[in-house]
Amino acid sequence: MGMEGIGQRVVRKEDKRFITGKGKYTDDVKLVGMTHAHFVRSPHAHAKVVSIDSAAALAMPGVIAVLTGAELVADRIGNLICGWMVHSKDGSPMKMGAYPAMAPETVRYVGQAVAVVIAETKNQARDAAEAVAVEYEELPAATTVAAALAPDAPQLHPEAAGNRVYEWSIGDKAATEAAFSGAAHVVSMDITNNRLVPNPMEPRSAVANYDSGDDALTLWTTSQNPHVARLVLSAFYNIAPEHKLRVIAPDVGGGFGSKIYIYPEEIVCLWAARKVNRPIKWTSDRTEAFLTDAHGRDHISKAEMAFDADHKILGLRVHTYANFGAYMSLFSSSVPTYLYATLLSGQYVIPAIYAEVDGVYTNTVPVDAYRGAGRPEATYLLERMMETAARQFGLDPTDLRRKNFITSFPYQTPVIMTYDAGDYNASLDAALKAVDYAGFPARKAAAAARGKLRGIGFSCYIEACGIAPSKAVGSLGAGVGLWESAEVRVNPVGTVEVLTGSHSHGQGHETTFAQLISERLGIGIDQVSIVHGDTDKVQFGMGTYGSRSGAVGMSAIVKAMDKVEAKARKIAAHLMEAAEGDIVIEGGEFKVAGTDKKMPFALVALAAYTGHNLPDGMEPGLKEGAFYDPTNFTFPAGTYVCEVEIDADTGKTEVVNFVAADDFGRMINPMIVEGQVHGGLAQGIGQALLEGTVYSDDGQLMTASYMDYCMPRADDLPSFDLHHTTTLCPGNPLGIKGCGEAGAIGSPPAVINAITDAIGHNDMSMPATPAKVWAAIHGRAAAE
Amino acid sequence: MTTVSMTVNGRQVSADVEDRTLLVDYLRNAINLTGTHVGCDTSQCGACVVHVDGRAVKSCTMLAVQASGSAVTTIEGLATGDELHPVQAAFREHHGLQCGFCTPGMIMTAVDMIRRHGGQLDEATVRHELEGNICRCTGYHNIVKAILDAAAKMQMPAAAE
Numbered sequence: 001m002g003m004e005g006i007g008q009r010v011v012r013k014e015d016k017r018f019i020t021g022k023g024k025y026t027d028d029v030k031l032v033g034m035t036h037a038h039f040v041r042s043p044h045a046h047a048k049v050v051s052i053d054s055a056a057a058l059a060m061p062g063v064i065a066v067l068t069g070a071e072l073v074a075d076r077i078g079n080l081i082c083g084w085m086v087h088s089k090d091g092s093p094m095k096m097g098a099y100p101a102m103a104p105e106t107v108r109y110v111g112q113a114v115a116v117v118i119a120e121t122k123n124q125a126r127d128a129a130e131a132v133a134v135e136y137e138e139l140p141a142a143t144t145v146a147a148a149l150a151p152d153a154p155q156l157h158p159e160a161a162g163n164r165v166y167e168w169s170i171g172d173k174a175a176t177e178a179a180f181s182g183a184a185h186v187v188s189m190d191i192t193n194n195r196l197v198p199n200p201m202e203p204r205s206a207v208a209n210y211d212s213g214d215d216a217l218t219l220w221t222t223s224q225n226p227h228v229a230r231l232v233l234s235a236f237y238n239i240a241p242e243h244k245l246r247v248i249a250p251d252v253g254g255g256f257g258s259k260i261y262i263y264p265e266e267i268v269c270l271w272a273a274r275k276v277n278r279p280i281k282w283t284s285d286r287t288e289a290f291l292t293d294a295h296g297r298d299h300i301s302k303a304e305m306a307f308d309a310d311h312k313i314l315g316l317r318v319h320t321y322a323n324f325g326a327y328m329s330l331f332s333s334s335v336p337t338y339l340y341a342t343l344l345s346g347q348y349v350i351p352a353i354y355a356e357v358d359g360v361y362t363n364t365v366p367v368d369a370y371r372g373a374g375r376p377e378a379t380y381l382l383e384r385m386m387e388t389a390a391r392q393f394g395l396d397p398t399d400l401r402r403k404n405f406i407t408s409f410p411y412q413t414p415v416i417m418t419y420d421a422g423d424y425n426a427s428l429d430a431a432l433k434a435v436d437y438a439g440f441p442a443r444k445a446a447a448a449a450r451g452k453l454r455g456i457g458f459s460c461y462i463e464a465c466g467i468a469p470s471k472a473v474g475s476l477g478a479g480v481g482l483w484e485s486a487e488v489r490v491n492p493v494g495t496v497e498v499l500t501g502s503h504s505h506g507q508g509h510e511t512t513f514a515q516l517i518s519e520r521l522g523i524g525i526d527q528v529s530i531v532h533g534d535t536d537k538v539q540f541g542m543g544t545y546g547s548r549s550g551a552v553g554m555s556a557i558v559k560a561m562d563k564v565e566a567k568a569r570k571i572a573a574h575l576m577e578a579a580e581g582d583i584v585i586e587g588g589e590f591k592v593a594g595t596d597k598k599m600p601f602a603l604v605a606l607a608a609y610t611g612h613n614l615p616d617g618m619e620p621g622l623k624e625g626a627f628y629d630p631t632n633f634t635f636p637a638g639t640y641v642c643e644v645e646i647d648a649d650t651g652k653t654e655v656v657n658f659v660a661a662d663d664f665g666r667m668i669n670p671m672i673v674e675g676q677v678h679g680g681l682a683q684g685i686g687q688a689l690l691e692g693t694v695y696s697d698d699g700q701l702m703t704a705s706y707m708d709y710c711m712p713r714a715d716d717l718p719s720f721d722l723h724h725t726t727t728l729c730p731g732n733p734l735g736i737k738g739c740g741e742a743g744a745i746g747s748p749p750a751v752i753n754a755i756t757d758a759i760g761h762n763d764m765s766m767p768a769t770p771a772k773v774w775a776a777i778h779g780r781a782a783a784e
Numbered sequence: 785m786t787t788v789s790m791t792v793n794g795r796q797v798s799a800d801v802e803d804r805t806l807l808v809d810y811l812r813n814a815i816n817l818t819g820t821h822v823g824c825d826t827s828q829c830g831a832c833v834v835h836v837d838g839r840a841v842k843s844c845t846m847l848a849v850q851a852s853g854s855a856v857t858t859i860e861g862l863a864t865g866d867e868l869h870p871v872q873a874a875f876r877e878h879h880g881l882q883c884g885f886c887t888p889g890m891i892m893t894a895v896d897m898i899r900r901h902g903g904q905l906d907e908a909t910v911r912h913e914l915e916g917n918i919c920r921c922t923g924y925h926n927i928v929k930a931i932l933d934a935a936a937k938m939q940m941p942a943a944a945e
Contacts, residue, residue: 011876018884019872019891021819021859028818123802201823201831201920202885253821253885254920286824506883506921675879678923706828706918714914714924719907743923 005519006734009671013525014510023251026205026220031279034207035064037269038125039282040115040132041291042107045141045363045699046154049105049114053133057117062124065276066132067268068115069104077101077271078237080264082328085477086166086337086359094166094359097157099327099366101237101264101271107136108156108326109365110699111291116268118276122283141363141699145300145321148362156326156361165324165333165359170341170415176354179315183306187389193377194766195298195323195693197709198370200505202253203284204293206266208273216244217274221266223249224259224503225543228480230535232262232330239270249533252505256683257369258293259505260545261330265292290704295693296370298323299336299377305385311393313404315352316344318381322359322367329368333359338416338476339374339464345413346382347424347460347637348404353414363699369545371683372741375463376748383459383749388762397458397753398428398437405460417464419635422663424460426725430661431458431639434723443643452645453777454656455758461746462637465738466551468630483629484548485541486556488564490622492609494523494602498560499531501541502553507676507740509549512668516554516734520561521601522588539625547738550668551634555732559626567622572604574615634729636737638662642750646758651774653689653755659721660746665729665737673739674722680743681720686712687744688751692767710767788848792817793861801848807841808832810848811858819859819888823918830917833889833896834858840896842916859888862895871895871934880930882921893917894931902942905935 004010017023040052054066080099087093102113115132119125142148148156148163156163180186200222207220217240223229226247234242252259265282273280284292300321306314322336341355386404390397402425411419440456447454467473470481487499496517504510509532514525531537542548565585572590573580582593591598604622607613611620643657660677667673690710694702703709728735748766756762759776774780788810789798799814811817811834820843823831832843835857862869871894874880881887897913898905910931911924919927 012879014884015876015881018881018887019859019868019875020863021817021888023819023884025818025821025885027822028812030816123804199920200883200885201829201918202821202883203823251884254883256920283822286826286829508882671879675882675922675926678925679882679921680923682923683920705826706824707826711828711918711920713918714911714928717911717924719925719928720923 004515004525006515006668008515008669010511010515010525010669012508012511013514014508025202025251025253026207026222027283029207029220031207031209034279034281035118035120035276036122036125037272037280037282038117038129039113039265040117040129040134042110042112042114044107044136044138045110045143046139047107047136048139049103049107050135050137052115056133057128057131060124060128060131062120063117063128064120064278065118065272066115067272067275069100069102072102072271073100073104075271076238077267080327081232081236081330082333083330083479084334086168086333088166089169094333095160096165096328097159101267109363110701111365113264116272118272118280143362143364143695143697143699145323145360145362148360156363160361163361165328165361167356167358168337169354169356171354172352172414173354175352176315176317179352180304180306180317183314184309185307185393186304187385187392188304189385189388191301191303191381191384192765193297193299193380194687196296196370196687196691197290197693198256198258198293198296199711200254200256200258203286203289204259204263204265205283206269207279207281208269209279210273210277212277217270218246218248219266219270220248220250222252222259223247224252224255224505224545226503226533227501227535227541228543229262233267233270237267239267246536249503255505256371257296257373257545260543261294261368286706287704290709291701292365294329294368295325295365296367297377298367301381303381303385305389307389311395311400311403313348313350316350318344318355320355320357322357323362323364324359325362325364325366327366329366332366332368334478335369335374340378342416343375343378343462343464344382344415345417346379347406347462349406350414355415364695371680371744372463373546375741376745379459379461379745380749383461384752387458387753391762398432401428401460418632420632420730421727422635422637423725423727424637427637427661427663428460428639430723430725431641431659434661434721435641435657435659447645453648453758454643454645455754457642457750457753457757459640459746459750459753461640462635463741463745464633465547465636466630466634467546467548468552468633470629480542482542483627484552484556485539485625485627486553486560487623487625488557488560490564490605492606494527494605496521496528497531498528498557499538500553500557501538502549503533503544505544507544507549508669508672512672513554513557515668516557517561520565522586523601547740550736551729551732551738552628552630554734554736555630556626556628558733559628560624563624563626564622568604570615570618571607572599575599575607575613630732632731634665634731634737636662636664636739636742638742638746640746640750642747642754644751644754644758646755646773648777651770651777653768653773655685655718655751657721658718659723660743661723661725662739662742663725663727664739665726666735676739677722677743678720680741681747682712682717684744684747685717685751688748688766688768690716690767786849788852790851790853791855793857803849805848806844807846807848807851808843811843817858817860821885821888823886828918830893831886831889833892833917835892835896840893859891862891869895870938871898874930874934878926878930878933880922880927886917886919890917890919890927894934897931898935898938898940899943902940903935903938904942905932907932
């Protein structure tokens with residue numbers, strides 16, 4: 001293992017540009033003749049667009065065009081698609097209403113665009129947008145699942161009767177009913193998973209350029225998957241054929257799921273750039289981001305768990321209502337179904353599971369995947385139930401979990417997934433040791449002496465990463481394959497370029513992917529560059545989400561490297577007149593085992609390109625590509641323990657200790673892995689304590705800025721105590737499981753379980769604001 | 785339009801801008817220094833922090849004309865040639881950044897924090913004084929470590945205010 005190889009805490013190559021202000025984000029792009037777009041957005045949650053009068057705006061300084069939804073439809077720009085078909089339990093396909101990039105007739109959420117102003121400067125576009133006179137006829141709105149399912153609810157789309165998108169189910173209903181009828185104990189809970197706004201710090205942005213000479217378009221955009229954006233823009237939105245559209249996702253300032261999707265603004269800017277024959281830039285302001293970025297979570301569930309007399313789980317029954325917002329977003333249909341209900345077995349042997357999920361339209365921003373996507377919702381539900389059950393039974397919550405852990409692998413759950421490897425007792429042991437569980441009663445007493453309520457809460461999570469295989473997800477309705485591609489190009493001087501279809505927006509691929517090459521070839525990471533995020537450079541890829549870059553993206557690089565190395569060995573053997581099997585790669589040199597013959601890798605590379613002395617019949621050059629389709633998801637798991645102290649006078653909760661013990665399989669760069677966990681924990685603790693998206697009954701977003709939506713700040717969080725156990729993933733060549741979502745998945749139940757432990761009863765919802773916690777302590781109805 | 789002149793990173797600059805132009809837009813658009821970022825509309829996130837006459841300022845909260853005649857330092861002006869400022873180096877060493885978008889503002893805030901407190905910083909103070917800067921990636925854990933380490937290494941006396 002080299003100093004920069006696998007397992008080393010190598011500082012990041014990409015940091016240099018970020019810490020010196022030389023990062024290149026989409027809003028930093030400037031083109032000659034560039035104009036600026038500002039969208040005219042609906043102030044109503046539900047309304048008919050009666051008329052749009054652009055005359056006054058068009059007369060204002062610098063204004064080039066005002067374009068409306070009607071013109072978009074006239075130009076046959078396609079409606080936004082949902083890429084995963086889910087069928088209801090009666091076999092019927094999900095019911096979807098049309099989702100135009102700008103609304104020509106009806107707006108269904110506050111912030112939906114109806115027109116766009118193109119002007120010479122950003123301020124001119126903004127000023128003119130104010131002057132576009134839109135007449136609306138307001139309609140009644142429904143912002144919650146309950147309101148949308150009420151008998152007299154306003155109907156959002158004619159295609160979806162009763163605002164129901166689907167009524168889906170998974171598992172064995174009869175077996176589950178039987179489990180409950182034979183149960184000694186049944187634990188029931190109503191559980192809400194609060195709606196969140198992803199809030200990457202870089203707001204979404206798009207720069208569109210039309211080259212009339214080549215009849216070609218280029219889009220710089222804040223995307224997690226530029227190739228999928230190009231494919232969808234070409235295949236479904238009628239923007240341009242794929243070979244005439246280049247999509248570049250340069251430095252992207254965080255995504256967390258919200259930048260997976262193709263948004264209306266990207267479609268409109270491309271369409272408009274061709275229409276006005278000028279480059280166009282649009283950059284979201286933060287309130288626009290709150291109003292238009294896909295939101296996350298928003299589940300309401302009724303859950304019941306059946307146990308036998310010995311407290312072994314017999315069955316789980318769940319009915320979940322998922323709020324989809326006003327339209328189906330790109331992957332939204334899969335989040336509360338195949339990414340959620342398939343994880344409802346958690347770390348436990350649950351012989352029978354039956355889950356029903358009703359997807360519902362409401363007059364709110366479309367909801368889609370947000371860090372974890374379905375797995376946090378499943379984990380929150382299960383881990384709240386396990387803790388509550390333990391208290392109901394008078395058992396230690398860790399004992400109840402151990403009694404029900406899956407201990408033999410592979411393990412087939414009743415809800416599709418086959419867990420390949422894990423050791424759940426090991427992570428629980430590691431967490432308990434780190435947190436000094438035995439010392440908790442003394443810490444609680446000491447806190448009480450200081451007038452504080454101290455509680456401890458657990459969460460034993462599992463997640464499914466590297467969503468896969470293509471064949472399996474295809475059979476479940478996915479419209480895309482979930483493989484990844486890579487190409488390894490060795491230059492004649494021995495430096496290496498790796499082209500990957502995954503995308504880095506903070507995950508450090510430029511370093512970790514280079515570490516893999518360093519490990520294989522014994523060269524320094526500075527000899528390696530990672531190319532990603534540009535459809536003109538990389539042939540195709542599926543981008544980054546669901547912790548797929550390591551497990552799937554790096555596996556594709558391994559496959560390409562295997563080919564490169566095999567050819568390089570042949571060349572080296574030929575040059576040194578040795579047997580191929582005797583070639584050993586060590587410290588950047590190709591050596592002949594048992595002799596002092598050796599040559600540096602750079603000379604092998606040079607020989608490949610000079611081509612003067614290669615084995616007979618060998619093609620010159622050293623460049624190989626590969627596509628890798630995984631055989632299964634990967635299953636990271638772990639135990640999180642949270643200790644809180646609550647001020648009973650104010651209801652304020654302080655997280656005083658947070659221990660995470662994760663099993664991510666092999667870690668390429670533990671420093672980067674730990675950073676991913678830290679960030680996930682902050683988002684999960686944020687969800688548990690601070691973050692909540694609030695709509696008024698008539699559909700106004702009340703939390704549409706950082707003045708109103710409580711983002712976790714440095715003072716809200718502790719330093720984290722991280723530990724690792726390791727079972728390698730048997731399904732990919734590196735044994736990687738993935739780490740990106742773990743923190744956000746595992747932490748919310750640990751925090752809420754700790755609060756309920758402190759206050760002495762189980763009734764607490766997220767976010768556990770001081771007002772709610774105070775009310776829970778003092779027995780008053782919480783002001784929502 | 786008004787002609788706004790100032791010293792940015794030691795260089796005299798001048799540009800004609802609308803009176804309503806914010807300092808951040810002046811830096812990013814009029815003089816092409818795009819290291820300073822815009823992350824919100826309400827002066828909450830701190831991605832736009834620069835130094836005006838040596839003090840940390842949210843450049844989305846100040847008009848360009850208000851900064852006219854001042855000495856402004858942006859993230860691009862912090863390193864000395866190829867030598868990183870100790871705070872920049874500490875952020876890299878401690879993995880205090882991921883997507884890098886909040887990082888310029890974080891670093892400028894941290895430099896001013898260390899200027900005011902010298903080597904006397906503790907974790908509680910750092911966390912409290914970072915409240916004006918939001919990071920969505922790192923959970924702050926490594927940012928706090930980086931600032932404490934940089935403060936210790938710089939061993940500065942606290943500035944007299």
